Amino acid sequence: MTQRNSAKKELVYKRIDSCKEVVTADPNRLHYHIMPPVGLLNDPNGFVFFKGKYHVFYQWNPFETKHGIKYWGHYISDDLVHWETAPIALAPDQWFDKDGCYSGSAVVKNDKLYVFYTGNVKDESNNRESYQCMAISENGITFVKKGPVIHVPEGYTAHFRDPKVFCKNGLWYMVIGAQTSKGEGEVVLYSSSDLENWDFLGPLAGSNKNGLHDFGYMWECPDLFELGNRDILIISPQGLKPEGYKYNNIYQAGYFSGKVEYTHVTYDHGTFTELDRGFDFYAPQTAIDHTGRRLLFGWMGNAEEGESSHPTTNHHWIHALTLPRQLKWRHGRLFQYPAEELKLLRKNEMTFNEVNLSEQETKLPGLNGNVFELNISIKEWKATSFSVVVGKNNKISYNQPTNTFSFQRKSFNGDNLESRHCLLKELKSIRVFKDTSSIEIFVNEGEEVFSSRVFDEISTNDGRIYFFVNGMVTADIQKWDLNQVCK
Ligand code: FRU
Secondary structure, eight states: OOOOOHHHHHHHHHHHHHHHHHHHTOTTOOSSSOOOSSEEEEEEEEEEEETTEEEEEEEEETTOSSSOSOEEEEEEESSSSSEEEOOOOBOSOSTTTTTOEEEEEEEEETTEEEEEEEEEEEOTTOOEEEEEEEEEESSSSSOEEEEEEEEOOTTEEEEEEEEEEEEETTEEEEEEEEEETTSOEEEEEEEESSSSSOEEEEEEEETTSTTOOSOOSEEEEEEEEEETTEEEEEEEEEOOOOBTTBSOSSSOOEEEEEEEETTTTEEEEOOOEESOOSSSOEEEEEEEOTTOOEEEEEEESOTTSSTTTOGGGGGTEEOEEOOOEEEEEETTEEEEEEOGGGGGGEEEEEEEEEEEEOSSOBOOTTOBOSSEEEEEEEEEEEEEEEEEEETTTEEEEEETTTTEEEEEEEOSSSSOEEEEEEEOSOOOEEEEEEETTEEEEEETTTTEEEEEEOOOOTTTOOOBEEEEEEEEEEEEEEEEEEOOOOO
16 A cells, blocks of 8 residues: 555654654653653554564654544664654544554564554544554565455444454464453454454453453453463453552552463463553553563553643653563562663662661651652661652551551642552562652562653752661662763
8 A cells, every 4th residue: 555644644743853852851751661752642552573673663743732633653672661753654644544543562573563552433423433454565664555454243343453463383373452342441352474464363351251340441452462371461451449458549450360262262370460551551562572582661640630731741742651570470460670770770889787766757868850760779677658659759668567558649630639549468579760750660570560641840859868767777779860861
């Protein structure tokens, strides 16, 4: 199919140029996270290792800081840390994707990169149509669109999107996020021998299947892979109501673990576990690399989240991706580790061994900053509660009698403080990645993760890091400043 898209792409490049000064002048611009050069970023897409390099694409509305007609932006890296901007990968310029090149994935076949995405189309009355489309690239940079390979089957609404393709026992499979005509979220499975002709195999999991009841009206961004001898299905369901500390954001992202029977198209799975307990995490996507690691990026944002009042919108951009994380199956659940390569960012190491933190506010000499990694490893616990405050308003704490781990930040709208929590049997370690306006907290080596955007008043934030303990905690503490690699 010929590409008529250069005009559309040119407009985006013009927009990037005309906003560059305002965007880069934002003190909240992150130093080591993937961000859009202008406009709104949402889901990570097409995460893949191809010809010796990591590629990650992202949902992108370059023209506004709200959702709209989406492009695929593109970054490339040798090491998951230093990212180069690549040309726009997909623009919404064909009849089958004219209202957005929505989320999707990438696979490598015969040295070529195949991407699958959802073409979003709306008619004059705003009725939606969805096509699962394919595009191919030989160099990983320019893509030739091949058009739709799957149409919405009988029994589903046009909320049918986010194809994730993988290979298993010599056959290609695709999972798609869907909504049944009855308004239930589902994941459906397709297979193909050539990536072009796809057979509908049936629903694999859904909001009223495998012991679930009314578990969401739409399941977005499915991802199915094997890890630790089990099949993990990640989904981003919409329509879950808060249950205590669970499901507190507008939409959730989490996983099931179990066993897929590919011949019978069944998935026997356990309960849903949220992947992240912070304020800003949605639509994650994984890829396996040449070292065999299962890596994950998430969108460090969430839908409809105060887009109009988000502090960065004055600077014509909004949202970022999380840091890349490695997934491992341990002790009956997924653990998430910051990718090992992030150590490349470290400089100015500070180490405090066997520090006794007790009743009074403790501030360690020289321990401060706004862009850093902080590791706290607990050696001895004789306390009821422990807190570390980062900057002005970001409080990380553990309450032992209630087994509650919490993160508190200042809301984007007004001055109120807001918190997210999870239950945790014991606190062993906290690893914090603080960037100018984000924080990612890995608890107990990735047993729980909290990702959030944070906006301290820049003028009054002195980069303090301090501790409060009820009782006494002995800890080893290490801190590094982190290099700026993104602008
Ligand atoms: C998830 C999502 C996807 C869709 C994309 C559109 O955030 O709604 O389901 O493909 O965003 O940008």
